[in-house]
Amino acid sequence: MQEIAYADLPSFVGKEIGVSDWVTIDQDRVNLFADATGDHQWIHVDVARATKEMGGPIAHGYLTLSLIPFLGAQVMKVSGVTRGINYGSDKVRFTNMVRVGKRVRLRQKLLSAEPKAGGLQLKNECTIEIEGEERPACIAETISVLYGA
Numbered sequence: 616m617q618e619i620a621y622a623d624l625p626s627f628v629g630k631e632i633g634v635s636d637w638v639t640i641d642q643d644r645v646n647l648f649a650d651a652t653g654d655h656q657w658i659h660v661d662v663a664r665a666t667k668e669m670g671g672p673i674a675h676g677y678l679t680l681s682l683i684p685f686l687g688a689q690v691m692k693v694s695g696v697t698r699g700i701n702y703g704s705d706k707v708r709f710t711n712m713v714r715v716g717k718r719v720r721l722r723q724k725l726l727s728a729e730p731k732a733g734g735l736q737l738k739n740e741c742t743i744e745i746e747g748e749e750r751p752a753c754i755a756e757t758i759s760v761l762y763g764a
Contacts, residue, residue, distance in 0.1 A: 616633065616689060616690065616691065616692055617632050617633045617690065617691045617692070618691075618692045618693075618694060619632075619691060619692070619693050619694070620693070620694050620695055621693055621694065621695035621696050621735070621761060621763040621764070622695065622763070624693065624725070624728045624735055624737065624761075625728045625735075627725045627728070628725050628726065628727055628728050629724075629725070629726070630724065630725060631722065631723070631724045632690055632691045632723045632724060632725055632739075633690040633691065633722075633723060634690065634720060634721065634722050634723075635686040635687070635689040635690050635720045635721040635722075635723075636686075636689055636720060637718040637719065637720045637746060638682065638685075638686065638718060638719060638720065639716070639717070639718050640674045640678075640679075640713050640714075640715055640716070640717055640718070640719060641715065641716065642662065642672065642715050644674075644678070645659050645660065645672065645674050645675065645678065645715055646660055648674075648675055648677075648678040648681070649675070652675070652677070654675055654677075658672060658673055659672055659673065659674065659675055660672065662715075670714070671714050671715055671716070672714070672715045673712040673713060673714055673715065674712075674713040674714075674715060676709040676753065679709065679713055679719065679743050679752045679753045680704075680707060680709075680743075680753055680755060682719065682721070682743065683721060683741050683743070683755065683757060684701070686719075686720065686721035686743075687721060687723060687739075687741070689721075690721060690723045691723065693761060695763055695764050696761050696762065696763060696764065697762050697763065697764050698761075698762050699759055699760065699761040699762070700759060700760050701757070701758075701759055702736065702758040702759055702760050703757075703758045704755050704756060704757050704758065705738070705755075705756040705758065706754070706755065706756045707753070707754075707755040707756075708753065708754050708755070709752065709753050710750050710751055710752065710753065710754060711745060711748060711750040711751060711752050712752070713743075713745055713752045717745050717746060717747075717748075718745075718746040719743050719744060719745055719746070719752055720743070720744050720746070721741055721742070721743055721744075722741075722742040722744055723739050723740070723741055723742075724739065724740040724742075725737065725738075725739055726738040726739060726740050726756065731760055732760065733762065734760045734761055734762040734763070735760065735761050735762075735763070736758060736759070736760050737758070737759050737760070737761065738756055738757070738758050739756065739757050739758075739759075740754070740755075740756055741753075741754070741755045741756070741757050742754050
């Protein structure tokens with residue numbers, strides 16, 4: 616994990632911050648996400664049909680995207696911060712499906728760090744990689760605002 620002081624964030628612009636640990640996408644996680652969002656499409660939750668018709672169930676794209684904060688906490692810790700907020704995302708793309716049972720991880724690069732509303736607005740390129748696959752599952756530019764102490 617990269618530990619960065621709030622005041623030093625601008626010096627990391629353009630650099631890869633780091634890579635998270637691998638996390639397994641299991642059927643329980645997919646089912647819980649389906650319950651939380653109401654998205655029970657068979658390609659995600661009907662294991663028998665998905666296995667017969669497409670080789671197995673796949674994770675929701677938005678489940679993959681939603682892992683960014685969890686995995687990002689393993690990549691970077693910023694000291695000297697009183698709070699942070701999610702501000703949005705740019706250019707979210709789902710470039711490959713994540714089959715249930717596969718492992719994914721986050722690779723994070725800081726694209727910008729600009730003053731905003733008394734804080735620092737960060738834009739990160741977040742790439743969710745799939746173990747053993749050339750194409751990532753998701754590439755997103757996430758935006759957050761951190762406030763220094």
